[in-house]
């Protein structure tokens with residue numbers, strides 16, 4: 001997979017927080033910290049554009065503050081709606097968080113492979 005890594009924050013900006021909203025150009029990104037990892041989601045919910053950074057992390061999911069859709073941290077998949085919130089690959093190097101801004105959504109075939 002080609003990557004287009006962009007520095008979005010220093011690790012110290014996230015610190016012990018579980019979430020941080022960053023902007024890269026016109027793109028708002030929600031960074032979440034859970035399970036010893038960092039995840040990046042498009043901040044605006046696919047349902048009605050509420051900020052996921054204002055949501056809650058619960059049982060491996062990001063709960064949107066708008067209407068409580070629950071997006072899987074790993075894939076962005078919302079099971080009840082059968083929809084995906086765009087997510088972005090994340091890497092950390094030299095205490096800097098990098099995100100590949102190419103949105104990633106899991107297609108059904110990938111999801112079926114992951115579940116098998």
Ligand code: FES
Pocket residue numbers: 045046047048049050064065066067068069
């Ligand atoms: S705005 Fe996110 S669930 Fe409605």
